[in-house]
Amino acid sequence: MEHLSGGDILIRALKDVGVKHVWGYPGGAALHIYDAIYRQEDVVHLLVRHEQAAVHAADGFSRATGEVGTALVTSGPGATNAITGIATAYMDSIPLVIISGQVPSSKIGQDAFQETDMVGVSRPIVKHSFLVTRAEDIAATIAKAYYIAATGRPGPVVVDIPKDVTEPNYKVPYDFPHEVKMRSYQPSEKGHRGQIKRAVKALLQAKRPVIYTGGGIVIDNAAEHLIAVARKLNFPVTNTLMGLGGYPGTDRQFIGMLGMHGTFEANTAMHHADVIFAVGARFDDRVTNELEKFCPMATIIHVDIDPTSVSKNVEADIPIVGTCTSVLKEVLSLIEQSDISPDTDAISDWWKQIDEWRAKHGLYTASRYEESSGETIKPQDVIKMLYKITDGKAIITSDVGQHQMFAAQYYLFDHPRQWINSGGLGTMGFGLPSAMGAKLAFPDTDVACVTGEGSIQMCIQELSACTQHNLPVKIINLNNSALGMVRQWQDMQYNSRYSQSVYEESLPDFVALAEAYGHVGMKITKFNELEDKMRECFAMKDRTVFMDICIDRSEHVYPMHMPGGSMRDLWLSKTERT
Amino acid sequence: MKRIISILMENEFGALSRVVGLFSQRGYNIDTLTVAPTDDETLSRLTLTTQGDTQMAEQIVKQLHKLIDTIKVVDLTEGAHIERELMLVKVKASENDSRTELKSCVEIFRGHIIDVTPSTYTVQLAGDTEKLDAFVEAVSHMGIMEVVRSGVSGISRGDKFVCA
Ligand SMILES: Cc1ncc(C[n+]2csc(CCOP(=O)(O)OP(=O)(O)O)c2C)c(N)n1
Ligand SMILES: [Mg+2]
Numbered sequence: 169m170e171h172l173s174g175g176d177i178l179i180r181a182l183k184d185v186g187v188k189h190v191w192g193y194p195g196g197a198a199l200h201i202y203d204a205i206y207r208q209e210d211v212v213h214l215l216v217r218h219e220q221a222a223v224h225a226a227d228g229f230s231r232a233t234g235e236v237g238t239a240l241v242t243s244g245p246g247a248t249n250a251i252t253g254i255a256t257a258y259m260d261s262i263p264l265v266i267i268s269g270q271v272p273s274s275k276i277g278q279d280a281f282q283e284t285d286m287v288g289v290s291r292p293i294v295k296h297s298f299l300v301t302r303a304e305d306i307a308a309t310i311a312k313a314y315y316i317a318a319t320g321r322p323g324p325v326v327v328d329i330p331k332d333v334t335e336p337n338y339k340v341p342y343d344f345p346h347e348v349k350m351r352s353y354q355p356s357e358k359g360h361r362g363q364i365k366r367a368v369k370a371l372l373q374a375k376r377p378v379i380y381t382g383g384g385i386v387i388d389n390a391a392e393h394l395i396a397v398a399r400k401l402n403f404p405v406t407n408t409l410m411g412l413g414g415y416p417g418t419d420r421q422f423i424g425m426l427g428m429h430g431t432f433e434a435n436t437a438m439h440h441a442d443v444i445f446a447v448g449a450r451f452d453d454r455v456t457n458e459l460e461k462f463c464p465m466a467t468i469i470h471v472d473i474d475p476t477s478v479s480k481n482v483e484a485d486i487p488i489v490g491t492c493t494s495v496l497k498e499v500l501s502l503i504e505q506s507d508i509s510p511d512t513d514a515i516s517d518w519w520k521q522i523d524e525w526r527a528k529h530g531l532y533t534a535s536r537y538e539e540s541s542g543e544t545i546k547p548q549d550v551i552k553m554l555y556k557i558t559d560g561k562a563i564i565t566s567d568v569g570q571h572q573m574f575a576a577q578y579y580l581f582d583h584p585r586q587w588i589n590s591g592g593l594g595t596m597g598f599g600l601p602s603a604m605g606a607k608l609a610f611p612d613t614d615v616a617c618v619t620g621e622g623s624i625q626m627c628i629q630e631l632s633a634c635t636q637h638n639l640p641v642k643i644i645n646l647n648n649s650a651l652g653m654v655r656q657w658q659d660m661q662y663n664s665r666y667s668q669s670v671y672e673e674s675l676p677d678f679v680a681l682a683e684a685y686g687h688v689g690m691k692i693t694k695f696n697e698l699e700d701k702m703r704e705c706f707a708m709k710d711r712t713v714f715m716d717i718c719i720d721r722s723e724h725v726y727p728m729h730m731p732g733g734s735m736r737d738l739w740l741s742k743t744e745r746t
Numbered sequence: 747m748k749r750i751i752s753i754l755m756e757n758e759f760g761a762l763s764r765v766v767g768l769f770s771q772r773g774y775n776i777d778t779l780t781v782a783p784t785d786d787e788t789l790s791r792l793t794l795t796t797q798g799d800t801q802m803a804e805q806i807v808k809q810l811h812k813l814i815d816t817i818k819v820v821d822l823t824e825g826a827h828i829e830r831e832l833m834l835v836k837v838k839a840s841e842n843d844s845r846t847e848l849k850s851c852v853e854i855f856r857g858h859i860i861d862v863t864p865s866t867y868t869v870q871l872a873g874d875t876e877k878l879d880a881f882v883e884a885v886s887h888m889g890i891m892e893v894v895r896s897g898v899s900g901i902s903r904g905d906k907f908v909c910a
Contacts, residue, residue: 287760292771296814299759316814351910352756352817476808479801 169341174303175204175334177342178267181310183210184344187238189229189608190214191222195242196282197269200334214608214637217629219246221601223253223324224627227262228602231588232563232609234389236263236317243269244282247328248289252595254324255293259592260410261387263322265313266290272332273301286328295323303333307344315348320355321474322387359471359490359498367445367469367486368502374443375514376465376521377403378434380426383410383591384448384472384492386584391415393496394447400503402515404522406434408449409576410591417580418560423522424531427455428729429573432529432738432746435727437522438463439736447471448492451481452592461734471495529727529740531577537723537741540695547571547646547719550698551578554616554644557702562614563588563606567599567623569653571646573725575618597626603641604634614706616642621675621716622651631685634712642705643714645678648721656724660739682714692717748777748875749803750829750900752908753792753810754818757783761815765792768809774798778831778897789817789910795898817910826903832896833871833878838889840865848888855881866891874898 172180178201182190190213194202205213216222219241226237237257241250247268257264271280287297296316298309306329313325371377379401385394391414398405398421405415406426415422424431426438438444444466449455451470456462462482470477470484471492478487488495527533540549551574554562564579566572566589581587588606590598603617617624624645634641651669658666679689688711692701698717705713727738730745738746755761762781769776774796781792798806803821810819822829839845848867852859857871871881875898882893902908 288763291760291764291767297760301759350814353814474812476805476812480805 169343171339172342173200173204173334173336173339174306174329175200175336176207177303177306177340178310178329178334179204179208179211180342181307181344182238185310185314186235187211190238190240191216191225191229191605192240193219193222193242193246195244195246195269197243197271197331198240198246200331200336201240201267201269201329203336204334213240214633216601216633218627219249220253220597221627221630221633223250223264223266224256224595224598224601225605225608226264227253227257228565228588228605229609230262230264230605231602232585232606234387234585236265236314237605238265238267240267241269242282243271243286244284247284247286251290251293252597254290254326256590256593256595256598257324258293258295260383260590261322262324263317264324265310265317265327266324267327267329270299270328270330273330274332276330286326290326293324294326297326298328300327300329300333303335303338303340306333307342311345311348312350316353320353355473356489357491357494359488359495361498363486363488364495364498365502367488368499368506369508370443370467370469370486371401371445371499372503372506372508372510374403375511376437376441376518377401377443377445377515378437378441379403379405379445379447380408380438380449381405381411381414381447382408382449385411385414388448388473388492389584390448390492390496391584393493393500397496397500397503400500401510402512402519403445404437404519406430406438408452408455408591409589411449412576412587413581413584414448416582418582423526425576426735427452428457429577429725429727431531431577432727432740433522433525435729435735435738436525436746439734441466443467443469445469447496448473450477453481456481457729457735457737458732463735536726542694542696544720545692545695545698545717547574547648547723548578549695550644550646550717550719551575551618553698553702554618555579557699557706558614558616562586562616563610565589565599565603565606565615565617567617567619567626568594568596569620569623569651570648570656570723570725571618571620571623571652574646596623599623600627600630600641600643604630604637604639607639607641608637614642616644618644618646620652621645621647621649621678628681631682631687631712631714635686638710640708640710640712643712645714645716646719647678647716648719648723649675650721653725659724678714678716682712687712687714689714690716747797747799748823749796749798749806750822750827750898751794751796751807751810752820752822752900753794753816754784754908754910755790755792755813756815756817757788757790758815761790762792764813764815765794765810768813769796772806772809774802774806778895780897780899786910793897793899818908820902820908822900822902825906827900828903829874829898829900830872831875831878831898833881834860834894835869835871835882835885836891837867837869837885838865838891839867844888848885851881851884855884857881
């Protein structure tokens with residue numbers, strides 16, 4: 169058997185587990201590992217400019233591909249900088265492995281230079297973590313870490329490695345386990361058949377059903393099975409912010425996103441539903457509004473891989489623990505075998521009702537917002553233009569704020585993994601690095617980061633990484649000169665007292681900034697120049713382009729749930745409500 | 747309602763802190779906690795008591811089970827079970843009267859006096875929580891100097907058992 173040092177074992181194990189790219193940033197405790205990276209070519213390292221971005225980029229790569237993303241950081245500040253990225257991935261169940269250097273074993277606990285208890289600090293925001301104490305354990309730990317990250321409900325796994333463990337002069341046999349077995353971890357796959365039968369019966373008897381699906385469909389690659397079940401039943405489908413693309417956004421049966429900024433028709437249909445088929449969604453507070461008023465008439469079928477998600481917020485009438493794919497397949501086959509036939513009359517009445525709602529206050533009704541004119545650019549129109557120019561085929565990443573909601577509402581995602589955003593943690597700064605990760609995975613696909621002038625400044629340093637690694641992403645900056653979403657809440661709940669949500673003319677010249685990093689900058693102030701400029705932007709296939717688009721500063725995101733209300737209690741504009 | 751939760755887990759670095767962390771992170775309280783390796787040294791048994799209704803207990807059990815290191819998690823209060831706690835109490839006993847009274851109390855509660863000085867008795871007592879509470883109550887007027895309790899250990903009655 170080959171003898172290798174701990175550093176070499178780590179990199180070899182990464183290769184053997186299938187890793188091709190690692191995002192990271194070096195430092196003292198990780199230097200043996202970085203030297204091992206230097207001496208091989210199988211695993212490519214991409215240097216970022218801040219460790220938070222390393223984790224977000226690995227995350228964006230993972231969301232775009234479904235593979236486990238990998239980040240590498242040093243101890244202390246490197247590790248703590250990674251924390252926001254780890255928490256972001258944890259909230260959205262994204263499989264990542266984060267490898268952190270640690271001070272030498274003999275110094276642990278001594279308050280050594282750049283010592284942070286990484287396993288301790290990250291504990292509440294990881295699926296699992298390891299402290300590797302011997303070079304002999306590295307390969308097996310890496311195999312376990314990737315297995316845990318990717319299976320069951322996925323999530324980030326931290327592997328903390330003290331510097332002495334990667335020491336170049338201590339060599340041990342390299343033995344990579346090709347199978348991982350853990351007696352304490354055996355994720356269940358298939359849902360309970362009896363429960364699935366009950367669910368199918370409830371579905372077939374439904375008169376006002378809604379299929380409500382979340383990120384689980386995307387993560388589990390279950391979109392085709394969802395489509396098959398939805399088509400078979402002719403039921404309306406709504407997606408959560410995390411679930412967009414899990415059902416085709418342009419499909420007739422799609423009624424839009426639900427929740428705080430969901431469509432009128434989706435939220436109203438949920439409220440009136442008699443059966444809710446929730447798949448890979450977790451009844452988040454941004455979806456349900458006030459729990460006590462949530463969907464008063466509905467029988468709730470809840471499918472989730474994670475038993476702790478089921479009946480956590482909303483008691484499920486028919487709980488099913490299993491993967492989205494396995495349960496949906498079983499549902500479809502049981503529907504086909506069943507002797508109950510769906511109540512097509514009731515379903516067609518239900519559709520009539522939903523279509524009426526859609527025609528009255530849907531996102532595409534004329535009165536939704538004032539359209540752009542020569543001088544003012546409406547953010548909604550920018551997203552519609554982006555959709556048109558990219559032919560609906562781009563991968564869109566986003567930051568957090570109004571721009572994120574406009575992107576979610578107005579870009580119709582037909583495919584899973586096309587929409588990449590930080591839904592659970594709501595991390596400003598996620599957009600650009602995650603776009604880099606997606607672009608690395610799909611160099612021939614347009615990748616656009618829809619952002620705001622607030623969010624983009626939280627990871628703007630990565631424009632430099634785009635240059636270094638040739639990652640020509642497009643930055644669509646919806647510049648409203650404010651922390652728009654904060655200002656919207658201040659308008660609605662604090663009598664427009666704009667406490668710390670405006671910058672007093674301190675914003676940088678984004679065009680000059682982009683150019684300083686070696687990119688193309690564009691500033692757009694008039695609606696009638698938007699289309700041409702955006703075409704120009706996307707025509708530059710091999711350039712990173714920063715489009716600084718000055719939008720109407722006063723626009724709010726609607727619909728919006730009224731605090732304390734039910735799902736159908738919505739503000740539809742600054743003056744109209746349901 | 748009081749819950750006794752028995753957890754069998756890998757005897758590994760960080761496993762205990764993950765269990766304890768879960769409780770604070772999710773806003774549950776731990777009333778008592780005991781932990782030790784089992785006959786199989788690679789496994790630890792952890793018994794904890796907490797308060798909660800059925801739904802909360804269910805959620806706690808599910809959350810504990812989700813931890814990667816846990817192998818089995820059982821809410822013993824769901825079925826017939828035995829609970830025991832060990833207590834060591836140091837009580838003031840310098841006069842003859844109080845020494846006699848304490849001795850008879852210890853006898854009634856089936857405890858043992860395990861250490862004696864001219865001014866104190868140290869008593870060892872095992873039993874369920876209520877019994878230990880009752881003893882403390884009974885001798886409190888004599889002057890308790892120190893109470894050390896192990897926290898609850900539990901096991902289910904009959905043929906049922908929790909193993910890996
Ligand atoms: C790291 C972080 N800090 C603070 C917030 C709170 N927050 C949510 S939206 C928002 C404003 C975002 O401003 P901008 O990026 O310009 O987007 P806009 O709403 O204007 O479109 C803030 C501060 C957050 N989500 N993330
Ligand atoms: Mg803004």
